[in-house]
Amino acid sequence: MIDMTVVELSRWQFAATAxxxxxxxxxxLGLSFMMAIMESTYxxxxxxxxxxxxxxxxxxxGVNFAMGVATGIVMEFQFGMNWSYYSHYVGDVFxxxxxxxxxxxxxxxxxxxxxxxFGWDRLSKVGHLTVTWLTALGANFSALxxxxxxxxxxxxxxxxxxxxxxxxxxxxxxxxxxxQVAQAKFVHTVSAGYVCGAVFIFAISALFLLQGKxxxxxxxxxxxxxxxxxxxxxxxxxxxxxxGYVATEHQQMKIAAMEAMYHTEPAPxxxxxxxxxxxxxxxxxxxxxxxxxxxxxxxxxxxRDLPGITELTEHAAIRVQSGIVAYKALQEIxxxxxxxxxxxxxxxxxxxxxxxxxxxxYREDVENATGEEITMAALDTVPDVWPLFWSFRVMVAIGFxxxxxxxxxxxxxxxxxxxTSRPMLWIAFATLPLPWLAIEAGWLIAEYGRxxxxxxxxxxxxxxxxxxxxxxxxxxxxxxxALYTVLLVIMVMLMLKIxxxxxxxxxxxxxxxxxxxxxxxxxxxxxxxNKELGS
Amino acid sequence: xxxIPLDYETLRLIWWALLGILLIGFAVMGGRDLGVGTxxxxxxxxxxxxxxxxxxxxxxxxxxxxxxxxxxxxxxxAFPPLxxxxxxxxxxxxxxxxxxxxxxxxxFKFRGKxxxxxxxxxxxxxxxxxxxxxxxxxxxxxxxxxxxxxxYLDDTLRAFYTGNFFQLLMPFALLAGLxxxxxxxxxxxxxxxxxxxxxxxxxxxxxxxxxxLATIMLFALGGVWVAFGMDGYAITSIVDTNGAINPxxxxxxxxxxxxxxxYGLYPWMIAAPVLGxxxxxxxxxxxxxxLRIPTLVASSMAIFGIISTAGLSLFxxxxxxxxxxxxxxxxxxxxxxxxTLFIMLLATVIFLPIILAYTAWVFRVMRGDVTTxxxxxxxxxx
Numbered sequence: 001m002i003d004m005t006v007v008e009l010s011r012w013q014f015a016a017t018a019x020x021x022x023x024x025x026x027x028x029l030g031l032s033f034m035m036a037i038m039e040s041t042y043x044x045x046x047x048x049x050x051x052x053x054x055x056x057x058x059x060x061x062g063v064n065f066a067m068g069v070a071t072g073i074v075m076e077f078q079f080g081m082n083w084s085y086y087s088h089y090v091g092d093v094f095x096x097x098x099x100x101x102x103x104x105x106x107x108x109x110x111x112x113x114x115x116x117x118f119g120w121d122r123l124s125k126v127g128h129l130t131v132t133w134l135t136a137l138g139a140n141f142s143a144l145x146x147x148x149x150x151x152x153x154x155x156x157x158x159x160x161x162x163x164x165x166x167x168x169x170x171x172x173x174x175x176x177x178x179x180q181v182a183q184a185k186f187v188h189t190v191s192a193g194y195v196c197g198a199v200f201i202f203a204i205s206a207l208f209l210l211q212g213k214x215x216x217x218x219x220x221x222x223x224x225x226x227x228x229x230x231x232x233x234x235x236x237x238x239x240x241x242x243x244g245y246v247a248t249e250h251q252q253m254k255i256a257a258m259e260a261m262y263h264t265e266p267a268p269x270x271x272x273x274x275x276x277x278x279x280x281x282x283x284x285x286x287x288x289x290x291x292x293x294x295x296x297x298x299x300x301x302x303x304r305d306l307p308g309i310t311e312l313t314e315h316a317a318i319r320v321q322s323g324i325v326a327y328k329a330l331q332e333i334x335x336x337x338x339x340x341x342x343x344x345x346x347x348x349x350x351x352x353x354x355x356x357x358x359x360x361x362y363r364e365d366v367e368n369a370t371g372e373e374i375t376m377a378a379l380d381t382v383p384d385v386w387p388l389f390w391s392f393r394v395m396v397a398i399g400f401x402x403x404x405x406x407x408x409x410x411x412x413x414x415x416x417x418x419x420t421s422r423p424m425l426w427i428a429f430a431t432l433p434l435p436w437l438a439i440e441a442g443w444l445i446a447e448y449g450r451x452x453x454x455x456x457x458x459x460x461x462x463x464x465x466x467x468x469x470x471x472x473x474x475x476x477x478x479x480x481x482a483l484y485t486v487l488l489v490i491m492v493m494l495m496l497k498i499x500x501x502x503x504x505x506x507x508x509x510x511x512x513x514x515x516x517x518x519x520x521x522x523x524x525x526x527x528x529x530n531k532e533l534g535s
Numbered sequence: 536x537x538x539i540p541l542d543y544e545t546l547r548l549i550w551w552a553l554l555g556i557l558l559i560g561f562a563v564m565g566g567r568d569l570g571v572g573t574x575x576x577x578x579x580x581x582x583x584x585x586x587x588x589x590x591x592x593x594x595x596x597x598x599x600x601x602x603x604x605x606x607x608x609x610x611x612x613a614f615p616p617l618x619x620x621x622x623x624x625x626x627x628x629x630x631x632x633x634x635x636x637x638x639x640x641x642x643f644k645f646r647g648k649x650x651x652x653x654x655x656x657x658x659x660x661x662x663x664x665x666x667x668x669x670x671x672x673x674x675x676x677x678x679x680x681x682x683x684x685x686x687y688l689d690d691t692l693r694a695f696y697t698g699n700f701f702q703l704l705m706p707f708a709l710l711a712g713l714x715x716x717x718x719x720x721x722x723x724x725x726x727x728x729x730x731x732x733x734x735x736x737x738x739x740x741x742x743x744x745x746x747x748l749a750t751i752m753l754f755a756l757g758g759v760w761v762a763f764g765m766d767g768y769a770i771t772s773i774v775d776t777n778g779a780i781n782p783x784x785x786x787x788x789x790x791x792x793x794x795x796x797x798y799g800l801y802p803w804m805i806a807a808p809v810l811g812x813x814x815x816x817x818x819x820x821x822x823x824x825x826l827r828i829p830t831l832v833a834s835s836m837a838i839f840g841i842i843s844t845a846g847l848s849l850f851x852x853x854x855x856x857x858x859x860x861x862x863x864x865x866x867x868x869x870x871x872x873x874x875t876l877f878i879m880l881l882a883t884v885i886f887l888p889i890i891l892a893y894t895a896w897v898f899r900v901m902r903g904d905v906t907t908x909x910x911x912x913x914x915x916x917x
Contacts, residue, residue, distance in 0.1 A: 066645070067641065070641055073604060084620065084622065084694055087622070092875050095615055096875055098611055099605065100886075103882055103886040106604060106605075107598065112897070114597055114598060114897065117594070119594075162779065164781070165779050165872075169871075170875050171874075466626070467623075468626055487641055
């Protein structure tokens with residue numbers, strides 16, 4: 001039997017790694033584009049202040065990027081290490097976008113980021129600008145392929161289970177690439193990254209204005225961030241709505257859970273603004289609803305019903321039963337590859353095989369499952385409702401706040417009112433953590449919301465894990481979390497130090513011994529202590 | 536499937552070769568950075584010297600490391616069962632490699648940001664660990680692949696690993712680990728002599744020479760060990776090289792000295808170990824003659840020869856099983872589907888030349904000696 005403690009620890013480990021990685025990636029996406037915009041302005045206008053701005057934000061970008069790389073490599077290797085049956089079961093489909101990400105995107109980004117930092121005095125202005133754009137492009141292509149891979153886990157199109165090889169295999173790669181869930185997730189996620197970058201630049205610039213420092217740089221950065229941020233915040237919400245619409249088609253259970261919608265909402269469905277929990281399968285004890293809104297968001301209509309958790313569970317039970325038939329046929333094919341009757345049965349039911357595998361939690365011999373076990377397996381398809389319900393509301397509330405926030409600031413920027421109100425600047429500074437809160441909430445909805453599936457309807461999460469030992473996971477989880485946390489603290493301290501030191505005036509001058517000398521990458525003063533450094 | 540212009544067998548062979556090329560690519564390109572990291576505390580003693588070494592690799596190490604990311608991605612996409620079994624089977628070894636690799640990006644980026652002796656010294660040692668540990672463990676892993684890993688597959692192709700971390704540290708595996716460290720230290724030392732002057736180049740020349748000589752001895756010892764001291768594996772049933780994957784559909788026998796069989800069957804394969812030795816000798820001589828580019832070519836050739844020797848000896852095995860030999864994975868029974876291999880090949884044919892072109896351009900832009908003077912001019916230097 002599968003050791004559920006190992007599965008739980010593997011899930012925690014994946015969640016921890018992914019959530020750490022996702023602290024850095026969105027900022028990389030947003031900052032890289034904004035730096036490219038600032039440097040473009042520098043090349044077009046020739047004004048030094050823009051180069052100074054590019055360099056200053058670039059320094060912060062570099063520190064963040066290093067953490068993204070450090071956590072990213074673990075993400076890639078973790079599939080094989082902790083989810084080995086997943087890797088075997090869907091590697092034929094999932095591995096390809098991941099490998100193409102390396103070929104097309106990460107290579108580009110990682111090769112040119114070195115030149116971004118070291119190429120200022122070796123390249124022409126336009127040459128360097130090209131390098132900056134290629135870095136930004138690489139980061140965004142990277143997101144595209146990763147989200148194609150992830151989108152397939154949410155909506156596994158273009159693939160079929162092959163009973164001879166015991167795995168999912170690609171039948172239509174174009175369908176995998178143009179999977180509408182993947183495309184919706186891509187635009188939503190990168191837009192969220194752009195908002196994150198814009199808020200980061202905006203909040204720190206606001207701090208500079210509050211402190212009365214680096215005013216020229218801060219104001220110019222704020223103008224770029226306000227316009228870029230407004231456009232991105234609008235697209236995040238509009239495209240977020242698109243992913244809601246797409247999820248209705250493919251992941252009705254996720255929508256139902258996000259809405260704590262235990263029973264089918266007759267059309268047009270109401271959007272629940274607020275609710276107080278009660279246990280499944282009851283109704284919430286108290287709720288405030290906006291009529292019609294949910295129906296409009298999710299079905300783009302007022303005449304389609306939205307299925308509730310209870311109805312979806314009943315539907316799942318039917319699929320579990322069909323999955324048992326598929327599983328039985330699969331056993332027969334494995335025993336005798338020439339059994340054409342079994343193949344015919346399997347072809348009819350293979351799409352429900354994943355539902356049959358849900359029973360593996362309760363018994364090895366799936367074909368002998370009892371009615372009670374089928375019911376339990378069907379109930380297992382319901383993700384935890386309350387974390388999803390609240391994450392969704394946090395994410396959406398922050399999303400709308402950012403539209404208002406950047407709308408106001410865009411107006412103020414166009415009026416030249418950037419430093420006229422200290423309270424407004426304080427609010428701007430205080431928004432700094434909000435994008436991360438929204439982004440992590442969004443991640444939770446996307447990933448926690450598809451539980452119990454590693455691949456929706458195809459492979460249950462618990463069945464995808466490696467057969468590791470308890471202590472393997474305790475050791476690895478402890479070391480990862482400890483190392484990441486230490487590095488995160490160091491990164492934040494360094495960022496604060498860079499922000500405190502502010503933009504450096506001279507680009508190619510020898511390191512100053514004067515103010516800010518402790519930040520400039522200076523040689524250590526020649527004291528006896530460092531003549532024989534550490535050796 | 537008839538629309539795919541290459542047959543399944545050919546695609547499997549191509550991907551086997553491409554996998555080798557990607558791993559060699561990492562050892563050659565990333566090996567420079569791992570080697571410099573390993574040598575950092577020994578070749579460079581003052582802060583200024585260490586900054587020079589770090590900035591020799593600073594602008595390009597990130598791109599070089601993508602060869603590893605791509606190698607991992609290629610195993611996942613082209614040989615998913617291999618990816619599943621090896622990464623989970625060598626779990627704790629992989630964790631050690633990853634923890635060491637995590638230290639590199641942050642080490643490069645964080646070290647220079649604070650002018651404090653203890654801070655910098657701590658990151659210097661982190662960079663040493665980030666260079667030395669992966670070099671050693673990756674070599675140990677290759678040694679274990681030759682020895683066979685203790686795993687089996689059940690009838691649903693779920694993998695079960697029955698060994699533990701300490702069993703990885705067998706004498707032959709440690710020898711393979713030392714060969715790996717030796718060739719990577721040589722590569723790093725050759726790079727340093729090519730990009731620095733004075734005392735740094737002199738020290739690197741000394742370390743590089745010793746590393747090269749040691750690698751010659753260790754590689755030879757490894758060859759004798761494989762030929763006379765250990766068993767190889769051979770498939771004893773008929774293999775359908777065009778069939779659907781089925782790692783359980785074969786019988787496998789243990790053959791004393793079996794990893795030498797291929798050299799009898801295909802005498803041209805002798806070129807690989809010969810290239811390894813010739814490259815090592817040429818690199819040592821090149822260091823003494825103070826040649827720059829030819830020495831780097833020679834030590835890269837040595838890496839190419841040494842890694843292909845391991846790959847060719849194992850052919851057609853990718854990862855033999857020591858406990859249930861029938862579960863061992865070969866390129867014929869552990870690949871992706873025909874279609875996926877073809878799609879991946881298309882992507883590689885399109886992107887690999889582009890990658891090589893821009894990588895070459897970046898290296899060209901960043902060429903030239905690194906000195907303390909050149910660093911002071913650049914505020915972005917590490």
